[in-house]
Amino acid sequence: MSDLTGLTIAEARDGLKKKAFSAKELTEAHIKAMEKARVLNAFVTETPDIARAGAAEADKRLAAGAARPLEGIPLGIKDLFCTKGVLTTAGSHILDGFKPPYESTVSNNLFNDGAVMLGKLNMDEFAMGSSNETSYYKPVINPWRRKGSNTPLVPGGSSGGSSASVAARLVMGATGTDTGGSIRQPAAVTGIAGIKPTYGRCSRWGIVAFASSLDQAGPMARTVKDCAILLKSMASHDPLDSTSVDLPVPDYEAAMTGNIKGLRVGIPKEYRIDGMPAEIEALWRQGIQWLKDAGAETVDVSLPHTKYALPAYYIVAPAEASSNLARYDGVRFGLRVPGKDITSMYENTRAAGFGREVQRRILIGTYVLSAGYYDAYYIKAQKLRTLIARDFEEAYKKCDVLLTPTAPGPAFGIGEKSDDPIAMYLNDVFTVTVNLAGLPGISVPAGLSSEGLPLGLQLIGKAFDEATLFRVGEVIEKAAGVTPRPQAWWEA
Amino acid sequence: MTFVTTRTDTGPLLDGATGKWEVVIGMEVHAQVLSKAKLFSGASAEFGAEPNAHVSFVDAAMPGMLPVINRYCVEQAVRTGLGLKAKINKRSTFDRKNYFYPDLPAGYQISQYKDPVVGEGVVIVDMPGGKSIPVGIERLHLEQDAGKSLHDQHPDESYVDLNRAGVALMEIVSKPDLRSSEEAAAYLKKLRAIVRYLGTCDGNMDEGSMRADVNVSVRKPGGPLGTRCEIKNVNSMRFVAAAVEYEARRQIDIIEGGGTIKQETRLFDSKKGETRSMRSKEEAHDYRYFPDPDLLPLEFDDAFVARVKASLPELPDDKKERFVRDFGLSPYDAGVLIAERESADFFEQVAKGRDAKLAANWVINELFGRLNKEDKSIAESPVSAAALGSIVSMISDNTISGKIAKDVFEIAWTEGGDPAAIVEKRGLKQVTDMGAIETAVDKVIAANPQKVEQAKAKPSMAGWFVGQVMKETGGKANPQAVNELVMKKLGL
Known part of the structure; x- marks a missing residue:
């Protein structure tokens, strides 16, 4: 049973149903893997007891023939999701000791479908970062290494604990969140979807x-x-979130027919950016060829406002963050550093509780919303957002889905970019447009770099057309062949 | 924001050392929406609970919590807008007003800044003396109330009570159309009557359900607007009048003394009856308003507005007009009766099928007089509308005289009981038996020959005889009949 951690969720689901192994065995195998991989620092909190209880319940249900869709599947939960009674840190010192008295809708949906929680996954502080280096709980280390090198690499970010733990076979799947690329970029640089x-x-x-x-x-x-x-399982209409949409969630698996004949794949010319590494360019061309081979046709499209996406994103996101993070004030929960009066308590708490990147973004956000700057920055960024969304609408008149690289390069070394925020922000260059337009985007593992590091291709879909992304994504995945597992050097 | 006055007449003026001055006043009234739950959470909006008994995770701004609009509060705002004869905006938006304070858990207040739910309207304010002033309404918007900081619970710590945090408020902003302290107080009174009629706010000023920010400036009649000062959180009509009086005089004195007015926010000290500076324009917060990304624009259709409109009660102005038209009351009396919906309803019950003018006199003079004296509300009146109606009926059909009616009212007030039964049981019925009255008149004339002589010379002496006859009959004789008989018998 030593290879239980190597199964996919689909395989494990079948194995459990066929009683080839028990949920207990599956969970124990992952707990063991998790404990052996602490050097990767993927978890902020391990919850083996919760996992074991979940597995026991799963085995009962499996025995009774009442298995739910994710019965007994061990997952990791990004530490941005509030989990009832379990420490939730958002990778920040300011949430010290915070155990929410409630469960997020998404994690609740997963657990209601039988998933088993192995623990809470490390991440960039408040999801602000592309390398997992801004976490108060120290960086996560990518299970992948460059050929012949021991240099520790970043697992991408902000969902770096998620990407590393999935790639290293510590969990079968994980939740992530994506504000500017925080699911897709880490997936790409760790060889997962x-x-x-x-x-x-x-x-x-x-x-x-x-x-x-x-x-x-x-x-x-x-x-x-x-x-x-x-x-x-994760998706649902939630009356508690006014921005969640009341649309039926399709049967995505059923939509994965493998047939993409006649599908029109748009290739946006603006994504061919200056200084793009040749191997990224080559990978992209390869992806185009795979889809053509499978019967799709490609169309050249233009997304003319792409170059404004990063600046617009780095105005809108910090603006909202500066307001969203105002509640971390030391008054009601988390860290409090006393002061001589309320203002100094705020200052002391927030100075100690927020890391440099979070502080930087709060400052940017506060600045762009300030009187006299609001119109020049925030309003202009919102206008750009509308233009960027319109670019996609125009493109989708000519095609069904877009193909682009996910990230401008493979995983980089820890510390290599952390002193240069602009270089770090460029990691999001292919992904932020999707967030600004509110569209779905998937990253699919598509090959290895010359240094033996994973690279991903991104598919961007029409709103609420995730089904097409899964269908086309699987075609790329199959064409690319099985992504090798990273060498389990951390177990040595 | 600078609003334009719609007032065209010249209001009352104040005397200064350099001549006449005109006071220009605009008001922002915060009215708590009458609703079971808060604006964006399901927590109770009830007043007077134990501290922090009515606080949801949303109200406490716990991480990951999201606001969901309370439809009923929207309906109440629309209802109020219709009552203010205002434009209803079928699309409005919520914005965040950002500032730090411990009683503001999220670090921002959700309000409507750019696009309020209600636009321009008008309130007719009736002044003693019969003048009616149309006061322009600039807008009405929905926003959250803040919690309450408690500084008196501990020697060196402050506590926070979040029961009010998130309770729905309507901010009703007038144009600068008011010209005196009396007008300002009368406007507030009228606004209170309207929202109480509508059932959209209970108007309890001592519980803080209604409070006013008063903007005051002075100018030479017809001259350009002066610099204004805003007096915050004035919580009674009397204080509004006192604050305006003080502030106008203060500004006139400064200008006449060669100084200039600084735009600032001031506080009204009700004990000293003066305003004092709270913060200057330079110290004003930069609230960094921006659209709340957690909430979709608030949209409803004409059918919704029509439904709300159909449910509106008769409003004070319409009721007053009807009382004048249908009951033949003077506008003044009608105005007094409609000031409170309960008083108007009480009056209508008393007047139904009876002499309405007589009913109005009794309600206004006897009942209101007595209620005021004992500081009781109409709901607490010991004499019911039916009982007062019975008294009015008995006066009209000459069962009792007006004088006896006052005695009956007094008995009904202090001892209770049905006035008809009181009259019956105590033998208070007016003597209309002409024989009995004649006997009494004859008796008095026979006993006072000297007075008879005097009366013949001086007819006004007849009154003395009437008095004696009334005394003889225990006040029960019909005074008119007595008068006629006395005159006849004395040959006058």
Whole structure:
């Protein structure tokens, strides 16, 4: 049973139903893997007791023939999701000791469908980062290494604990959240699949907010199909989230027919950016070829406002964050650093509780919303957002789905970009447009770099058309062949 | 924001050392929406509970919590808008007003800044002396109330009570159309009557359900508007009048002394009857308003507005007009009766099928007089509308005289009971038996020959005889009949 952690969710689901192994065995195998991989620092909190209780319940249900869709599947939950009675930190010192008295809608949906929680996954502080280096709980280490090198690499971010734990086979799948690429970029650089659904597809209730108009939860797993299985459970209309959408959640697995004949795949010329590494360019061309081989046709499209996406994103997201993070004031929960009066208590608490990147974004956000700057920055960024969304609408008159690279390069070394915020922000160059337009986007593992590191391709869909992304994503996944597992150097 | 006055006449003026001054007043009235639950959470909006008994996770701004609009509060705002004869905006938006204070858990107040739910309207304010002033309404918007900081519970700590946090308020903003302290107080009184009629606010000023920010400036009649000062949180009509009086005089004195008015926010000290500076324009907060990304624009259709409109009660102005038209009351009496919906209803019950003018006199003079004296509300009146109606009927059909009626009212007030039964049991019925009255008149004339002589010379002496006859009959004789008989018998 030593290879239980190597199964996909779909395989484990079948194995459990066929009683090839028990939920207990499956969970124990993952607990063991998790405990052996502490050097990766993927978890902020391990919850083996909760996992074991969940597995016991799952075995009862399986025995009774009353298995739910995710019965006994061990998952990791990004530490941005509030989990009832379990420490929830958002990767920040300011939420010290915070155990929410409520469960987020998305994690609740997963547990109601029988999923088993192994623990809470490390992340960039308040989901602000692309490398998991801004976490108060220290960086997560990518299970992948460059060929012949021991240099520790970042697992992407902000869902870095999620990507690393899925890639290292510590969990079968994980929740992520994506505000500017935080699911897709880490998925790409760890060789797994991850989808940011359409804004409104998953409830935001109970997820610590970063930028409310951009945040969206989604699954991360080793295959496209596993992502489809997880999203089916995560998505729901939630009356507690006014921005969640009351649309039926399709049977995504059933939509994965493998048939993409006649599908029109748009190739946006603006994504061919200056200085794009040749191997990313080559990967993209390869992806185009795979889809053509499978019967799709490609169409050149233009998304003319793409170059404004990053600046617009780095105005809108910090603006909303500066307001969303005002509640962390030391008054009601989390960290409090005393002061001589209320103002100094606020200052002391927030100075100690927020890391540098979070402080930077609060300052940017406060600045762009200030009197005299609001029109020049925030309003202009909102106008750009409308133009960017319109670009996609125009493109979708000519095609059904767009294909782009997910990230401008493979995983980089810890510390390599952390002193240069602008270089770090460029990691989001292919992903932020999707958030600004509220569209779904999936990253699919598509190959390895010259240094042996995973690379991903991104598919961008029409609003609420996740089904097409899964169908096309699986075609790429199959064409690319099985992504090798990273060497389990951490177990040595 | 600067609003334009719609007032065209010249209001009352104040005397200064350099001549006449005109006071210009605009008011922002915060009226708590009458609703079971808060504006964005299901917690109770009831007044007077134990501290922090009515606080949901949303009200406490716990991480990941999201606001959901309370439809009933929207309906109440629309109802109020219709009562203010105002434009109803079928699309409005919510904005965040950002500032730090411990009683504001999220660090922002959700309000409507750019696009309020209700636009321009008008309130007719009736002044003693018969003048009616149309006061323009600039807008009405929905917003959350804040909690309450308690500084007197502990020697060196402050506590926070969040029961009020998130309770729905309507901010009703007038145009600068008021010109005196009396007008300001009368406007507030009228506004209170309207919302109480509508059932959209209970108007309990001592519980803080209604409070006013008063903007005051002075100018030479017809001259340009002066610099205004805003007096915050004035919580009674009397204080509004006193605050305006003080503030206008203060500003006139400064200008006449060669100084200039600084735009600032001031507080009214009700004990000293003066206003004092709270913060200057330079110290004013930058609230960094921006659209709340957690809430969709508030949209409803004409059918919704029509439904609300159909449910509106008769409003004070319409009721007054009807009382004048149908009951033949003077506008003044009608105005007094309609000031409170309960008084108007009481009056209508008394007047139904009876002499309405007589009923009005009795309600206004006897009943209101007595209620005021004992500081009782109409709901607490020991004499019911039916009982007072019975008294009015007995006066009209000459069962009792007006004088006896006052005695009956007194008995009914202090001892209770049905006035008809009181009259019957105590033998208070007016003597209309002409034989009995004649006997009494003859008796008095026979006993006072000297007075008879005097009366013949001086006819006004007849009154003395009437008095004696009334005394003889225990006040029960019909005074008119006595008068006629006395005159006849004395040959006058």
